[in-house]
Amino acid sequence: xxxxxxxxxxxxxxxxxxxxxxxxxxxxxxxxxxxxxxxxxxxxxxxxxxxxxxxxxxxxxxxxxxxxxxxxxxxxxxxxxxxxxxxxxxxxxxxxxxxxxxxxxxxxxxxxxxxxxxxxxxx
Amino acid sequence: xxxxxxxxxxxxxxxxxxxxxxxxxxxxxxxxxxxxxxxxxxxxxxxxxxxxxxxxxxxxxxxxxxxxxxxxxxxxxxxxxxxxxxxxxxxxxxxxxxxxxxxxxxxxxxxxxxxxxxxxxxxxxxxxxxxxxxxxxxxxxxxxxxxxxxxxxxxxxxxxxxxxx
Numbered sequence: 001x002x003x004x005x006x007x008x009x010x011x012x013x014x015x016x017x018x019x020x021x022x023x024x025x026x027x028x029x030x031x032x033x034x035x036x037x038x039x040x041x042x043x044x045x046x047x048x049x050x051x052x053x054x055x056x057x058x059x060x061x062x063x064x065x066x067x068x069x070x071x072x073x074x075x076x077x078x079x080x081x082x083x084x085x086x087x088x089x090x091x092x093x094x095x096x097x098x099x100x101x102x103x104x105x106x107x108x109x110x111x112x113x114x115x116x117x118x119x120x121x122x123x
Numbered sequence: 124x125x126x127x128x129x130x131x132x133x134x135x136x137x138x139x140x141x142x143x144x145x146x147x148x149x150x151x152x153x154x155x156x157x158x159x160x161x162x163x164x165x166x167x168x169x170x171x172x173x174x175x176x177x178x179x180x181x182x183x184x185x186x187x188x189x190x191x192x193x194x195x196x197x198x199x200x201x202x203x204x205x206x207x208x209x210x211x212x213x214x215x216x217x218x219x220x221x222x223x224x225x226x227x228x229x230x231x232x233x234x235x236x237x238x239x240x241x242x243x244x245x246x247x248x249x250x251x252x253x254x255x256x257x258x259x260x261x262x263x264x265x266x267x268x269x270x271x272x273x274x275x276x277x278x279x280x281x282x283x284x285x286x287x288x
Binding site for chain 2: 019022023025026029030031032034035037038039041042045046047049067068069071072078079081082083085086089090093099100102103104105106108109111112113115116117118
């Protein structure tokens with residue numbers, strides 16, 4: 001492997017690592033359960049994407065064979081991440097976990113929990 | 124024809140299963156292809172009673188374009204959320220919106236909800252029973268109507284064209 005490829009691989013790994021670190025930081029910094037839900041779903045998409053691309057490039061240049069299993073990991077992540085987010089949000093609503101006071105339209109939680117249409121549906 | 128239908132009820136699903144099997148094994152040897160073919164035929168036959176009729180993709184090329192747009196948006200929006208997390212979190216204005224759905228059908232709605240969750244900053248929380256409203260939580264919500272309009276023209280309108288529903 002020449003220097004340029006090693007540089008690209010390192011940059012991709014650093015980018016992925018930083019994004020996942022930021023996602024984890026979000027878990028500490030963000031104020032309530034609903035906002036915290038945003039942090040991990042994000043880290044899995046771009047952060048994991050960068051690391052998996054680095055892994056694919058590494059096998060391509062190191063062993064000379066194209067490895068496609070990483071693409072599958074990406075696919076499975078993209079299918080499972082939204083589901084996890086949805087189920088966690090649903091659970092939070094049913095457990096009546098407290099949202100921070102300045103949340104806009106917090107009354108929508110009440111109708112969303114029962115899967116009803118919003119009351120102001122006429123407008 | 125009916126012979127093919129009864130032994131290969133879902134040709135597209137079979138093809139996907141075969142490809143996924145080969146990708147998972149990272150090998151294209153004859154043995155793996157044979158084993159993959161057996162699984163690709165067997166699994167759809169076994170799960171056929173569990174399947175529900177889903178809407179078909181009518182515009183495959185538009186779907187590819189949609190995936191490209193989505194990939195790009197994920198990259199851009201990831202960086203935006205990273206900035207929000209690192210910035211002053213007290214300044215965030217989180218909020219819920221009720222998004223009026225124009226789409227019909229479970230598959231298109233699921234795809235839209237997943238898209239919304241994958242693009243950072245928004246998360247689909249629930250869909251109303253009548254399938255006309257999608258409840259979305261946004262990490263930073265300065266303007267509700269702007270978010271609704273953006274989802275509508277960037278994701279829902281293309282999905283509507285793809286499925287023609």
